Amino acid sequence: MPIESLRLLLVEDNDLDAMFITRVFQRSTVIQAQIERASSLGEALEMIDETEFDVVLLDLGLPDSDGLQSIRSIREKVTSIPIVVQTGDDRVETGFAAIEAGAQDFLSKNDLKDHLLTRLTIHAILRQRQMLELQEASLLDSMTGIANRRRCDIEFRRRLEMLSQGGTPFCVAIVDIDNFKLINDSGGHDLGDEVICQVGNELRDRCRPGDLVARIGGEEFAIIFADTTVDELGKLQQRHRRAIEALDFQREGISVTVSIGGTCVLSSDNKRSAFRRADSALYAAKKGGRNQCKIETVVRPAINVHIA
Structure with missing residues (x-):
């Protein structure tokens, strides 16, 4: 210009x-x-x-x-x-x-x-x-237009540095589209891409100011919930899950849901340890029947607490 x-x-x-x-x-x-x-x-x-x-x-x-x-x-x-x-x-x-x-x-x-x-x-x-x-452009996912893994890494490091300096708590979550292989098999990769784009944009649109949604692989997304405690995390995860469940793809027989696993980040965490807990909670949500949310705290007995 x-x-x-x-x-x-x-x-x-x-x-x-x-x-x-x-x-x-x-x-x-x-x-x-x-x-x-x-x-x-x-x-x-x-x-x-x-x-x-x-x-x-x-x-x-x-x-x-x-x-x-x-x-x-x-x-x-x-x-x-x-x-x-x-x-x-x-x-x-x-x-x-x-x-x-x-x-x-x-x-x-x-x-x-x-x-x-x-x-x-x-x-x-x-x-x-x-x-x-x-x-x-280097921080955006080329398919969905939302943040990519690199942008997620940068934001996580920034939030962790703030937390270690006495700043506000934050949480992370991993969102995975349920039964995505069946979606691809039934409608081909064009449908799969459409589902990924709509889910990514819906997750972004449901975020509060300061939160970040990023596509971190295939049909998997990460959410960084800013200024959030573990007590608030469950309600936020459910808001995202319900929003995806309500999506209308205007195609016969297409119903899309997601499973979400989250955790609260500690100042002693790094990206790997925090997202490992979130991934463990996601696995519990998948194993429990999909289309649900779970939280894993640092104290392991709380891992399979179901979020109603």
Whole structure:
């Protein structure tokens, strides 16, 4: 998508340089830029908190920050904004170090020409957009459009880190489509794919804000229930199970159900140990007759408690 206008944060403590850069964008016939200026890193971080910018044009010589630390500080605040560095240091090594620190591009102040500055700024925005699109695509399941196993792994690690730092509890569950081989045998792989897509999207639509549904294999899905205790888990699992049971595939003889096994995650867990308990609970649900939910707690006698 072409860029015709943008909101630019200029982080520059030198008044003459700031005036020159502002005039460059004012003279541009390619793009309209709304420029806001910060004279220090601290001021820039406050403005980023309050305003959504399309790009940051950053001077590395700020009064309250030392060189590349300015880039890192902005990146810690927000990852999506492209940063173009301007520096009085002509060394190529400085520019490459800026990119390694998180900038999209760099430009020596000795090369601040109209067409070059505007072109670098536009290219930085386009590259950042492309990178974010690729990152997002790498975290989605190509068939269903919901999160994939990699996205699930990332979210689990994030939640576990929060929990280990005294954060809120969370739970995980594995959802498996019952008798999926019979569905494939009766209607072929097209029907099987349709069932997987509808189940995945229904599970996602039933989630609360903060929860995550991911397809982790064939006809199997994982759910991460954010801010959830084991006492709340049963009701949430049943809500998902009933939603799938109520799906209408508008095909004669097609009835789809799922079995769900879940567990509450401990700070001492890793992904393997937590999902092993969830998988054990799923096995108990399958063995118990399918179309049901089970929970396995850390204390083993609770494993086969049926959720009504």
